[in-house]
Amino acid sequence: MSREGQTSQPKYLRIAAELRGALERGDYQPGDRLPGENTLAADFDVAPLTMRQALGVLRSEGLVGSRKGSGWFVESFRPIRRRGIPRLARGQWGSGKTIWSADDHRAPDVDQITVQEDTPPPEHISDVFELAPGETVCVRSRRYVMEGRPVMVAESYLPQSLVAGSPITQADTGPGGIYARLADLGHAPARFREEIRVRMPSAEEAARLAIPADRSVIKLARTAFDSEGRAVEINEMTMDSATYVLDYEFDA
Amino acid sequence: MSREGQTSQPKYLRIAAELRGALERGDYQPGDRLPGENTLAADFDVAPLTMRQALGVLRSEGLVGSRKGSGWFVESFRPIRRRGIPRLARGQWGSGKTIWSADDHRAPDVDQITVQEDTPPPEHISDVFELAPGETVCVRSRRYVMEGRPVMVAESYLPQSLVAGSPITQADTGPGGIYARLADLGHAPARFREEIRVRMPSAEEAARLAIPADRSVIKLARTAFDSEGRAVEINEMTMDSATYVLDYEFDA
The missing domain is CATH 1.10.10.10 (Winged helix-like DNA-binding domain superfamily/Winged helix DNA-binding domain)
Incomplete structure (x- = not known):
């Protein structure tokens, strides 16, 4: 090599x-x-x-x-801290101690949202959902902004057969969002996998995030599994790499 | 903005x-x-x-x-999958399903290691350890290679007062590595925080990783806390962003 x-x-x-x-x-x-x-x-x-x-x-x-x-x-923009794992009650943990300074107290807002039902899935999505040939997905596409600045775009994929007719196919999914609605359908997420990699943005990603073409993006794919181990949602996020600190805390 | x-x-x-x-x-x-x-x-x-x-x-x-x-x-190099959280026994979990193809079965080897005791810490390290002015750290610096290719450099910092005279100050820390030795000292890691961000490499980082100067690096800082919530080790990793898929799995 x-x-x-x-x-x-x-x-x-x-x-x-x-x-x-x-x-x-x-x-x-x-x-x-x-x-x-x-x-x-x-x-x-x-x-x-x-x-x-x-x-x-x-x-x-x-x-x-x-x-x-x-x-x-x-630049005066402070990075956003994204916690992958919900905070546990911990009191004793010295977890206020962080290596990198970032904004812990604000979350970005959604400024664009589209929902497309009955869409042919990309192959890697179809594989993880184990869809039969011809099966389709519902795609929820969102853009997030903070201080007027786009920071992330995200596409959520859900098997069409699972969510057809449910509020998940609406722009507003109601209190608790997608995960609460999946619970209503008997498929509450019980476990998550987050996969992270880094690459250059596509032209479309650079345009939607309004970043220079030579600034890399963080790709974060979050898969939700129900208690049977079935993948019920995949959220592919694309983040401006200059704006995020990702944070995971877990027991040894 | x-x-x-x-x-x-x-x-x-x-x-x-x-x-x-x-x-x-x-x-x-x-x-x-x-x-x-x-x-x-x-x-x-x-x-x-x-x-x-x-x-x-x-x-x-x-x-x-x-x-x-x-x-x-x-390029024929397959990305390396790094699991941040140790695998749990799970059987039922459909966790063989991953979004991105990566090498799950091999880990990189260390090809360079240096240990420096009694070193003045960088400020952000001193802050997390809550060191008094003048307190020093032990720094373990390693480079990891896979298929002859450098993929990561890592600096582990430990409070000097905690590890002085222990095998942690030696290149070979013995079976179980640093964490086992911290346990011997009564400070077994009980909780971890991993913080991730992305930036361009410094000249030194690009040279040690042998990557082009315009390829970004993943900075991953892993802090180990003992059962009292005291930070006992900080491992700052610098990864070739083209070689890693980071992977976290956790319960809802």
């Missing part, structure tokens, strides 16, 4: 690292406007093009942003 | 998406050599430079690689 060696680093990445260090030290505060590109280039003793490439790296990481006509600024 | 809009997509990203689709359809198989850049450029009706940029995107995703003098090939 060949690997791309990294003996020396391109100059724009060195500059990006220096500027990242300055942000981490607090030389510039969230929301601050940065000096102009030419001023920064002079400060770092590089060509303006190199400076712009370095700023592009920090933008792909969500550390800085740019506004047409008013240059670069330090 | 301004966001970088994505009304139209650069051509190289469109081409990257087309080629990604071809790989997903199986037009080229893992390990296959791709046609030369000029041939591909002609096939996709773009300039060779655009084609090369598109290939660079797929390399940053770990889908293709390049070898000096023999061009581009389709």
Whole structure:
């Protein structure tokens, strides 16, 4: 297996690292406007093009942003902490202690929702549901925003035969949401699996999340199993990788 | 909050998406050599430079690689599945069903290990351990490889006062590893927190993982708490984002 060696680093990445260090030290505060590109280039003793490439790296990481006509600024958005496993009562646990600072107290809102019934499933969805050929799914597609900023899109898949005629096929599923309605149908989720990977966004994902094409996304697929071990829902989430800290707490 | 809009997509990203689709359809198989850049450029009706940029995107995703003098090939490396929560006996659970294909049966090996005692801790580590000013830590640094390929580097931090004189300060910690030795010291881990985020690699991380500078890394910080709720170990992992599927299973 060949690997791309990294003996020396391109100059724009060195500059990006220096500027990242300055942000981490607090030389510039969230929301601050940065000096102009030419001023920064002079400060770092590089060509303006190199400076712009370095700023592009920090933008792909969500550390800085740019506004047409008013240059670069330090991102003020705090990452969102997403707890995969519901909090247990724990009192004694020193679980206020976290490695990364993130917003623990707010959840994003849904600003777009569509429901499509009777849709042919993608193959990997069909496989997990063990659907027979020709069986269809109900797809609930949502976008989440926080402070006006898209942070996640999510597609929930449910076997059509399981949910036909139920409130799950409506935009508003009522109190307790999908899981409460699955319980009404006799298929309450009893166990979850969450699978996480990271990749570059598709054009459509980058557009829906309004992120630069070179910022990666977190793909998080959550499968709900009922007490019989049947997969009853798969929620495929696509997150702006700069906005989330994922958090799992569990007993040894 | 301004966001970088994505009304139209650069051509190289469109081409990257087309080629990604071809790989997903199986037009080229893992390990296959791709046609030369000029041939591909002609096939996709773009300039060779655009084609090369598109290939660079797929390399940053770990889908293709390049070898000096023999061009581009389709990566044959299967992602590694990392289970955050130890498997429970479950029999009935349909948990063989996974969304993403990954290698469930092999674990990477350690090919580099160093242990440094009595080291001043980074601030965020000191905070979680609630160390007094001047207190130090023991740092165990490891690199993991699979099929000769670096896939993860990890730094374990432990309070120096807790582990001084114990096998935890040795490269080989003995059967059961760090957690068994913490148990010997009366601080068996009783609960874990795993925090996950994604960012671009530092120059040092890219070099140690031998990944392209534009491929993001997964940062996974695992904190072990003893039965009193005291943080006794923090393991900061840095993973090649193209090589891992993270997996958490838990009861509702």
